[in-house]
Amino acid sequence: MAEQRDERASVSPVRIGDVARAAGVSVGTVSKALNDRPDVSAATRERVRAVAERLSFRPNPQARSLSTGRSFAVGLLTTDIYGRFSLPLLLGAEDELGDGDLAVIFSDTRGDPQREVRQLHTLMSRHVDGIIVNGRRIERRPPLSDTGGIPVVYALTGSSDPADCSVVPDEAGGAELALSHLLASGRRRIAHVTGPRRHSSALVRADATRAYLRDHGLAVRGRVRFGAWTEMWGRAAIAQLLEAAPDVDAVFCGSDQIARGVLDTLREAGRRVPDDVSVVGFDNWTVMAEASRPPLTSVDLDIDRIGRLAARHLVSAIEGREPPRHTVVPPRLVRRESG
């Protein structure tokens, strides 16, 4: 990081972060002050302007861009815009970056590494101040090849380089939260129905489920059932399970869609939820969880917060501070009526 900053400093004599530090305010406040925004006090505005003038920092984006090599924009390089997770992340980041103070340049790689290289090149040629890289899968990813010293924060999908700044969810912790809730409500014969075995999220959640139950002297009822992230699989899996382990008293599901299918088939089989069988989902996809019968209790990985923290850490790095390298955001259990 220190090397990267030096490299950057040689390209850009006066950066927004220098003004912020010298004035003792945030980058956002510098922007607001220099852009005549109403939500900054007159005193702060004057102080920031004086500092900017002293440092020869120029407020006009084009002129500033030439003098500082910076654009006052950040890139969001996303590999999975179709996933339901990109949007909350983008919104969280936008909230944190502030109401138009820093522009977000959107780049969608669509999971294509060559496209990622081109998009990165484009962002760099635009002299963005920083980049958030957003993946969906929880396997760590290789870091971006070379960003010429531009700070990068990895969100949702962490970087495989421990020196990078990553903000990631706690998948195993989410599973433990669901199971501790089920155990606390007296359930002991707990099944687990989840997504494809080749998908790390499914594996990590399943491993955490097995380990947690083992630590409590229990085993997964009717073995872990891997399949697809769909309602159809939820329906099929619970039908098999009711044959193989008819005394099941709880089903922890790897996604809300799976849980939805499980709930529908349990009801049609005459099992009362949660009286006979508790069901807990994963993701807290509101539209799915609220329309379930009964409404679905679900694990929420707090993707909004991951987005906000990633943006906050990126601003720290842009301001020349050292953000934490690895942040794990704790999950929450959103209780509704299914368990």
Next chain:
Amino acid sequence: MAEQRDERASVSPVRIGDVARAAGVSVGTVSKALNDRPDVSAATRERVRAVAERLSFRPNPQARSLSTGRSFAVGLLTTDIYGRFSLPLLLGAEDELGDGDLAVIFSDTRGDPQREVRQLHTLMSRHVDGIIVNGRRIERRPPLSDTGGIPVVYALTGSSDPADCSVVPDEAGGAELALSHLLASGRRRIAHVTGPRRHSSALVRADATRAYLRDHGLAVRGRVRFGAWTEMWGRAAIAQLLEAAPDVDAVFCGSDQIARGVLDTLREAGRRVPDDVSVVGFDNWTVMAEASRPPLTSVDLDIDRIGRLAARHLVSAIEGREPPRHTVVPPRLVRRESG
């Protein structure tokens, strides 16, 4: 439009569009040629470079920005990022603008007019080449106050100024498509369950439904039922309807979520779909439509295509051509098993 272009021309002596016109290629090709991208022939690259040089057009983004007043970026000003419609629109636009050739600066107004003004100001201070304004509601919206001659295209939600370029869906046409399909399959006692009466999409679809049935000597079975865009409302409405009009043989639903609730309750009431009752949804929200039992036939407003056309029209305007002022994108019916 002509006035706007003149105004722009006075600020920016050489624009990317000038190079494109002089070289006889698209703006995207100019960018590719000047950015050494592989997907342009050597001959084209040379021709574009020669033209750019002759016109003193500079390829470096910062230098170009100073010399032309243009940034080679477009703003996407969206009022409704939470809606499921922003993302397909963004992807469609990104596809059309080309793989990183034009950056998309993302601005989310969250439906707040003051925030919209600030975001617009920010986009203008960044000298974007053009702006796509994306709403969700189908009521026309007032045009942006003053964009200083920057071309604007309104997508999904049209501008109330007929001189503006708008690309909008055909809500009434979508309803007619669903009804003509139901009539063709022999249905005559057709109910309509839809969203809130205060929401124009619900009203327009309902009016089109009444008019189409009237033109075919029929009436909506059991009156139009306005409610909410939810499965819960679909379940409640069809339960009422089965009391009020038990001979209903088709239900046209204002959304896929409503249709999903209708399907579930019909099944639980022992009605076979589509044998006894056909059900058609609206929006073609794949995850919802495919998980339905049976999978749901649904109207697709082709939002991707609206995004692509909006971007294409914006590129036309940036290149100094005159895009069509009002484009209505035809809907499609996606047939599955429910009707």
